[in-house]
Amino acid sequence: MASHGVRGGRSGGRPTLEEVAARAGVGRGTVSRVINGSPRVSDATRAAVEAAVAELGYVPNTAARALAANRTDSIALVVPEPETRFFAEPYFSDMLRGVGAELADTEWQLLLIFAGSDRKRQRLADYLSAHRVDGVLLVSVHADDPLPDLLDRLEIPAVISGPRSAGETLTSVDSDNYGGGRSAVEHLIARGRRRIAHITGRPDVYGAQRRVDGYRDALRGAGLEVDELLIEPGDFTEEGGRRAMSALLSRRPDLDAVFAASDVTAAGARHSLREAGRRIPHDVALVGYDDSAIARHMDPPLTSVRQPIEEMGRAMIDLLLSEIADRRPAGTRGLERRHAVLATELVGRESS
Amino acid sequence: MASHGVRGGRSGGRPTLEEVAARAGVGRGTVSRVINGSPRVSDATRAAVEAAVAELGYVPNTAARALAANRTDSIALVVPEPETRFFAEPYFSDMLRGVGAELADTEWQLLLIFAGSDRKRQRLADYLSAHRVDGVLLVSVHADDPLPDLLDRLEIPAVISGPRSAGETLTSVDSDNYGGGRSAVEHLIARGRRRIAHITGRPDVYGAQRRVDGYRDALRGAGLEVDELLIEPGDFTEEGGRRAMSALLSRRPDLDAVFAASDVTAAGARHSLREAGRRIPHDVALVGYDDSAIARHMDPPLTSVRQPIEEMGRAMIDLLLSEIADRRPAGTRGLERRHAVLATELVGRESS
DNA sequence: AGGTACCGTGGGAGCGCTCCCACGTGTGAT
DNA sequence: ATCACACGTGGGAGCGCTCCCACGGTACCT
Known part of the structure; x- marks a missing residue:
């Protein structure tokens, strides 16, 4: 032998x-x-x-430790989107940076998992079932996503980055989408705009809904009427922004401002505005959301609502680690869920 | 009890x-x-x-399996750069997409590890020492990086994405940087440009050197003299491109074209050219490298050299997995290293 | 003096697998 | 009929840890 x-x-x-x-x-x-x-x-x-x-x-030897102690010392950042979107939207990278920074001095290992396709979804489910992580960070989850329930069933601690609804059951971290949407529109109003359109984010995303709420309330607050024809659904993508802008222009050619639910969307909108011969900001003022690199590099530079995404990443880790710690002394079920909401900030540039 | x-x-x-x-x-x-x-x-x-x-x-139970079989079924994609660069340069995302696609149908788990700071470096070394991965993908390594040697010492299979030198000891995947640089410059010459400048990548990156070689040979091939004052080192960043362009303009105000070693660099160069009042392509033609989203969205759209980065990612996985498989029946040391080189392609746009 | 408590310590048991040897049983060659 | 050799199978040993019980020693009480 x-x-x-x-x-x-x-x-x-x-x-x-x-x-x-x-x-x-x-x-x-x-x-x-x-x-x-x-x-x-x-x-x-x-x-x-x-x-x-x-x-x-x-x-x-980590394997031996994991086997004996029944823990992995690693957590997953789950992105229920195709890789493409992950990179197209700075939201994710900023989030990742915050998470990474908060984890840098710890023994925790971060796993980045994409779950954009059905196959990847299945692989993720297997992965979670195998309890290969001690906790999960969930970014950008749709309202009907079964993932949170799965996590709950498997009793895996999890923190979600944008709550799915007002009654989110998971511990969550969010930015003030309502306030952000509101401040964007108030800014446009203060600049003298009156026919302000809104290209929304994906309607099944709670945060996008809240931005619409902010948009509506800002108009009402200024004594302006909300014209539903000025609201067009987008999907956070450039292509979606382009399409939505075209639709808006054909419906309301007299619009004088647009609040887009993301910078990428605004970039798409800008494209359609250019094609239609509208000058920014002279004819139409444009405001985006995220304050990403795109906003700074756009021509003209884009006014945008900054979310403290990196801090949100940090906050997610804090909450998740404490949740994991709380759970370790077994039997500590039913601790109340916590919800953190961080403030946004409007960054003014030439587009408005 | x-x-x-x-x-x-x-x-x-x-x-x-x-x-x-x-x-x-x-x-x-x-x-x-x-x-x-x-x-x-x-x-x-x-x-x-x-x-x-x-x-x-x-x-x-993966932990039990890992312990008993002495394997982890996971591989690491190591990025020896700060997260910032990872996201700023589409190179990495394309690479990741290729890697992800090739891995999608397998049982392999991919880990994304940043090693941009000294602390993270140390953590990575510990991680590798603990043999927590079966193989490593190394992206964007500098000539003096000690990582490859560490991997060799630990006998961890590894594939490197850009060889560090002509005599790279690790299995490597690369695009034809020489050919890419050459075709960019030949294109500019064909367009009638004669005083063609080059903003290089980081000089310690072998691929960047090869692009310079291609630049030189293209000029010589056309019977043009190589003017060293037209070559300015960059570092693949936008800021570096800006600085380099300014330097070039002050040294050779009569230049009529620029070949930048990356699209991001070209974006920086564009900025300086604008500030100096040069029109693109009328006064100065501009060619980038990578054919990224930046190139398509630049104003004017940027001519760029496309590298098949996604395919490179795929190729890396193929090579790595076969290397891991070869090693499994212990004692199979000393298999010859392989080097794959994929062709580039010039994508013409309005900037040249 | 005896009792009690606690502290630091050693080591058995066990985590859930893989690996490999040994053991039938069936098949074909001799 | 006998041997040889597959093939499919069961289960012991062991991977390197953590957990916990038990143990001896010291300090402090009564």
Whole structure:
């Protein structure tokens, strides 16, 4: 029976807990305690173990740890969108940056998982069923998405980045979409615009609905009437913005401003406006949402509503980690869900 | 001693191999064989096991598998850059898309790891030392990066996306940077330009050097002299492009064309050209590299050299997986390294 | 002096798999 | 009829950890 391990031989022979224990002249349990930062170890022993760890270049075997402790020390950032959208929209990258920053000093491992196609969906479901992560960050979820329920059923801690509705059951982080939409429109009104159109985000996204609410209330607040013909659904994409703008122009050729639910949408709208010979901002003022690089580089530079996305990412991690921690001492079911809402800010540029 | 597992109770009780075996009336080994697609199982038995798996909703425990089999079924895409650059440059997203597509139908799990800061570097080294991945995809590596050596020392299969030098020791995938640079410049010459400047990529990137080589040879091939004052180092960033362009304009105000080593660089160059009052393409023709979204949306749309980045991603996965497979039957050291080079294509637009 | 408490410690049991050896049983060659 | 050799199968051993119980020692009470 030839032992097939590489134990001892060449460079691949990784030291085990047991070997560290032998070297330090202590038991396995003690080494484990030192590795995991337990306080129930004397200083002398701890020093001896740490020396042995350093000498041997010991690195814990994650698989063994995961198996024995039933945890993975990793969390997933799940994007229920095709990769294309992930990169097309700076929203995701900013979010990822915040998450990454918050995780940088921890032992947590972040997994980025795309679930844009049905096949990928299925793979994700398998993945979650296998409990390969201790927690999940959910970004950009549609109202009818079954993912949150799955997570609930599997009892996997999760935080969602945009609540699906006013009664979101999952712990959530959001920016003030209502306030953002409202401030965009109030800004346009203050600039003297009166026939202000709105290209919405995807209607099944709660945040998009709230922006519409803000749009409506801003108009009403200024004593203006809400003209439904000035509201056209978009889908956060450039192509959608283009289409919506064309539709609006043919319905209401006299519009003098547009509030688009995203910068990318605004870019599409700009395209249609140009084609129709409208000058920005002279004929039509344009305001976007997200304050992304696109907004800064657009011609003319785009006024946009900034969401503190990076901070939202940070907040998501904070909430998720505490939720995971709360759950560790088993039986702590039914802790109340928390909802964080962060403020937005209007960034004025030449387009309005 | 209260058993702390959830075995049997509620929804969390995940079935094990053993339970599936009992249900199917077979041994553990047989179930394992079915799960892993071994051919040495009779059809009847296989069907029985599959039925039991379905009824119980069995999902293999990855940690246990990783521990027993000493493999993780996951590979890492390592980006030795800050997240910012990852998102700023479409190169990475296209690459990721190709990689993702090639991996979509497999059991492999992809990890995205940023190693842009020293701390993250260290974390990555620990991660690799712990052998938490079976293979590594390395994107955008500088000539003096110690990562490849570390991977070699740890005997972790790896594929690099741009070779570090002509004598790259790792298996590599690359596009024809020389040919791409050459075709860009030949295009400009064909358009009647004669004083063609070049803003390079980061000089320590081999691919950037090759583009410079292509630039030089194209000029020589047309009987034009290479003027070193027309070559200015950039760093693939917009800011770098801006700076380089300003430098070039002050040195050679009479230049009539610019070949930039990336679209982002070209965007920066465009900015400086505008500031200097030069019209594109009337006064100065501009050609970029990557054929990214930026190129299409630039004003005017940018002529650019397309690299088949998505295909490169696919090719990387192919090579990596075969390398991992080759290594599995232990002792197969010293297989020759392979190097794939994919062709580029010039996409003409209004900027030239 | 005896009792009690707690602290630091060692090591058994077990996590859920894979690997491999050993063991029938059926088939074909001799 | 006998041997040889597949093939499909069962189950022991072991992967490297964590968890927890049990143990001896010291400090503090009564």
